[in-house]
Amino acid sequence: MAPLCAIVPQYVLEGIIEKGLAPQPIINRCQSTIEKTKQLQDVREAQGQSIAAVQQQQPSQGIIPPYILESIARNAVTEQQREAARHTLAQRTEHRIAAGRVRHLNRTVYDAQNSRDNPPPRDSILLKEGAKPLSAAEDPTNNANECYIGLGKTYDFYFNFFQQNSFDNKGISLDGFVHAGDLYNAYFDGKQLVFGDGDGVIFNGFTDELDVIGHEFTHGVVQYTSPLPYRYQTGALNESLADAFGTMVKQWGESNPQTADQANWLIGEGIWAAGVNGRALRDMKNPGTAYNDAQVGKDPQPAHWKDFKKLPYSNDQGGVHINSGIPNRAFFLAATMIGGYAWEGAGPIWYRALSSGKLRQDAIFKDFADLTIENAGQHVDKVREAWTLVGYPFSEKRDEL
Ligand SMILES: [Zn+2]
Numbered sequence: 001m002a003p004l005c006a007i008v009p010q011y012v013l014e015g016i017i018e019k020g021l022a023p024q025p026i027i028n029r030c031q032s033t034i035e036k037t038k039q040l041q042d043v044r045e046a047q048g049q050s051i052a053a054v055q056q057q058q059p060s061q062g063i064i065p066p067y068i069l070e071s072i073a074r075n076a077v078t079e080q081q082r083e084a085a086r087h088t089l090a091q092r093t094e095h096r097i098a099a100g101r102v103r104h105l106n107r108t109v110y111d112a113q114n115s116r117d118n119p120p121p122r123d124s125i126l127l128k129e130g131a132k133p134l135s136a137a138e139d140p141t142n143n144a145n146e147c148y149i150g151l152g153k154t155y156d157f158y159f160n161f162f163q164q165n166s167f168d169n170k171g172i173s174l175d176g177f178v179h180a181g182d183l184y185n186a187y188f189d190g191k192q193l194v195f196g197d198g199d200g201v202i203f204n205g206f207t208d209e210l211d212v213i214g215h216e217f218t219h220g221v222v223q224y225t226s227p228l229p230y231r232y233q234t235g236a237l238n239e240s241l242a243d244a245f246g247t248m249v250k251q252w253g254e255s256n257p258q259t260a261d262q263a264n265w266l267i268g269e270g271i272w273a274a275g276v277n278g279r280a281l282r283d284m285k286n287p288g289t290a291y292n293d294a295q296v297g298k299d300p301q302p303a304h305w306k307d308f309k310k311l312p313y314s315n316d317q318g319g320v321h322i323n324s325g326i327p328n329r330a331f332f333l334a335a336t337m338i339g340g341y342a343w344e345g346a347g348p349i350w351y352r353a354l355s356s357g358k359l360r361q362d363a364i365f366k367d368f369a370d371l372t373i374e375n376a377g378q379h380v381d382k383v384r385e386a387w388t389l390v391g392y393p394f395s396e397k398r399d400e401l
Helices: 010-019 024-057 064-075 079-100 143-162 211-227 232-253 325-338 347-356 365-374 377-389
Strands: 107-111 123-130 176-182 185-186 193-196
Touching: 010 024, 107 143, 123 143, 143 176, 143 193, 143 211, 143 232, 143 347, 185 211, 193 211, 211 232, 211 347, 232 325, 232 347, 232 365, 325 347, 325 365, 325 377, 347 365, 347 377, 365 377
Parallel strands: 107 176, 176 193
Antiparallel strands: 107 123, 185 193
């Protein structure tokens, strides 16, 4: 079953329930968030299938995967065969770039009116594309304005730096829902982004951090570009890509763009309310140190392959939000070693690996690392070193996973 791409992992909510130190209404909301997430998994699966079906209809995708064409282009016996493969690959790249060049930003922010339905009702529109920001009286929590602005900045980030036209690269409309009922989370369900409310005790809220919106949007980009199944190492790569691009949206989109050295590399900074001992939900620079709190538990992310956690599917889909700490740190290291703005250095390398057409649905860490090294150009030594510092080539567990 394909799960939902939610920013707060289930184990965080389970931790709050198990510790039992938070007020009872908060524990109840953690429970209801887990229940709602489970219900939504069926929806996610259905929409995941429909996305796959749409992709198969696109003539530009072709029946032969690009990695086979690449192999033919290099290894075929005759020059005529090699040239045909190269030509087919070039045509697809041109088609893809042409499709992405027409800017089409179309946002709508809805009030989910505390509904627990998915998708939430669409009868209360708070903001449409081009509208002025809502007043404090109209949007007292500022969630609608934050959602609208965050979607716009995320769209612009992808369009400006990667010529990616919305998450489907065809200008799909961006629908955001705020005030989802009784939900401690933000999630992407394959079509829309849905945000619950904070409580000011454990969670502050989910719309005011650009990296959270960028993270969820990136799950859409991954879904349409190289749909990595959301489980085990493959799912941890999916999660890590969402964090890497989410944090770049934040580094670029906040008041002053930050270089890799200037950035703090925190994911979900500001999610925790003042009473929680934590800086963020995750820390790409120092995985495993984002929070440590009596009510919530401790950040479980490993920072190196030697601490990889082999987990069953029942635990975080095999550790998708946990083992993502390893590729997250590799991205931080590559971005810092290359220097400058991450979206000009390591970002394009990761994007080329993601969109190369060679990232297979059974990809493990080594496969993705190899693709980034292959696409690193002049930065190849730095990218290889970044991965080596987190345990590349990850060899000893390959057969087990
Ligand atoms: Zn995610």
